[in-house]
Amino acid sequence: MAVTEGAGGVAREAAVPAVLGGSPAFPEGLPLTRVRVPDRDELARRFDAILDSGQLTDGGTVRALEEAAAAMLDVPHVVAVSSCTSGLMLALQALGVAGRRVVMPSFTFSATAHAAHWAGGEPVFAEIAPDTLTLDPAAATAAAGPGTGALMATHVYGTPCDVEGLRAVADARGVPLLYDAAHAFGSRRGGVPVGGFGAAEVFSLSPTKVxxxxxxxxxxxxxxxxxxxxxxxxxxxxxxxxxCLFPGLNARMSELHAALALVSLRTLPQRVAHRGALAAAFAARIAGLPGVRLPALAKGDTSTWKDLTLIVDPTAFGCDVPRLAEALRAEGIDSRRYFHPAVHTQKAYARTGEPVRLPVTEEMAERVLTVPLWSHMDEPTILRVADAVARIQEHATKL
Structure with missing residues (x-):
């Protein structure tokens, strides 16, 4: 087979995509995420100690996790909870948003808005910056009118928000700033760990996270x-x-969950560095490929790259996101449209109040596609994904 210069100037086989009859890049399949538990022996010892103690909640393991996380995030207080969603709910309740507006992006997971709703607030959606896909401070300023009780921004895919710009908006409006940091444990803004920039930042420890x-x-x-x-x-x-002093939740984290998080936390810096290296290798491989890019990361910032998400310009790329996803599926490559549809267009929120138009958010929601990236993936695998994307682009007009 002939060899041509591929994306990034790297030589590769000039093959046709699997969707057009070529051989799939991953005949065995490549899932979007794959969890590997580090040091199972230590985890088993911790589980045994917890089970022997007979105390499955409110024990020393949860406190040890809170202390270890606080040290890593360089903040004085960390509270372990049952989920990021319950943490957002409790933080918003504590900040007093009931009956008030909570300004947030619509380009986020639905739990961001759900948490505000459950805390008695009114989700108010504002535009994102198209380069980073995070909440635009100028749009937040325009949305934060009378009756606003808080701003809430999301570090999307682990990309740190413009925390300085958002802080200025919150200060000018005299309201607290909260971050949905579900993707961002290990991210840094100008070298400073994400975790201490708002009144609170709330992280997720679910299976797709770092x-x-x-x-x-x-x-x-x-x-x-x-x-x-x-x-x-x-x-x-x-x-x-x-x-009871106020209506709370059952949002405790169990000792067993805390043990797994403690073991996972220990090797976090190495995993974040590795994911960053994989994302950089992928970006270099697709450099110069028409109509596709990754979210922008400011100089000096670190992302966890919780998701490796492509932003596709269908005109320049040659096909739209659904066709790209179909072509990747033929290659054996799993993908997801994070975040599509945008929250303000979802049934839960589109039915409430006046219709909301967010042109940038709606366009970006149509353009994004997340491809596989795991903490233990190797570089040849991520480059095979990049080459599959390049092959599809070269033949996009035939799809």
Whole structure:
């Protein structure tokens, strides 16, 4: 087979995509995510100790996780919870958003808006910056009118937000700033760990994340009073005498989940560095390929690259995202449209109030496609994914 110069100036076989009859890049299949638990022996020892103790919640393992996470994030307080969603709910409740507007991006996971709704707030959607896909401070300023109780931004895919710009908006409006940091444990803004930029930042430890507890979340804050209220809230608002101070949740993290998170946390810096190297190799391989790019990362910032997401210009690329996803499926490559549809267009929110138009968000939601990236993936695998994308682009007009 002839050899041609591929994307990034790298020589590769000039093959046709599998969807047009070529051989699939991954006949065995390549899933979007694949979890590997580090150091199973240590995890087994921790599980045995927990089970022997007979204390499955409210024990020393959860406290050890909170202390280790606080040290890594360089914040004084971390509260472990059952999920990122419950952490957002409790943080928003503690910040007093009930009956008030919560300005947020629509380009995010639905749980961002759900949490505001459950805390009694009104989700108000604002535009994103098209280069980073994170909340645009100028759009947040325009949306944060009278009755606003908080701003909430998302570090999408692990890309740090414009925290300085958003802080200025929150300060000017006199409202707290909260971050949905589900993707971002290990991300850095100008070298500073994500975790201490808002009134609180809430992380996810679900199986698709870079730190894994099977299920769970962490609320990071510099505010001792806020941390204490969230601690009370995760246990029904019960201070210990069953005379509940406010309506809380059962949002405790179990000792077993905390043990898995502790073991996962230990090798986080190496995993973040490796994921960054894989993303850089992928970006170099597709450099110069028409109509496809990755979200922009500011100089000095670090992303966890929780998701490796392509932004596709269908005109320049030659086909739209659904056709690209179909062609990748033929190659054996799994993919997801994170985040499509945008939250403000979903049935849960499109039916409420006046119709919302967010042209940038809606366009970006149509253009994004996430391809596989795991913490233990090797470079040849990620380059095979990049080459599959390039082959599809070269033959896109035939799809």
């Amino acid at each position: 730190v894994v507890a099977a299920e769970g979340g962490l609320v990071a804050t510099r505010d001792a009073a806020l941390a204490e209220r969230i601690r009370l809230g995760r246990g029904y608002g019960n201070p210990g005498d069953y005379d």
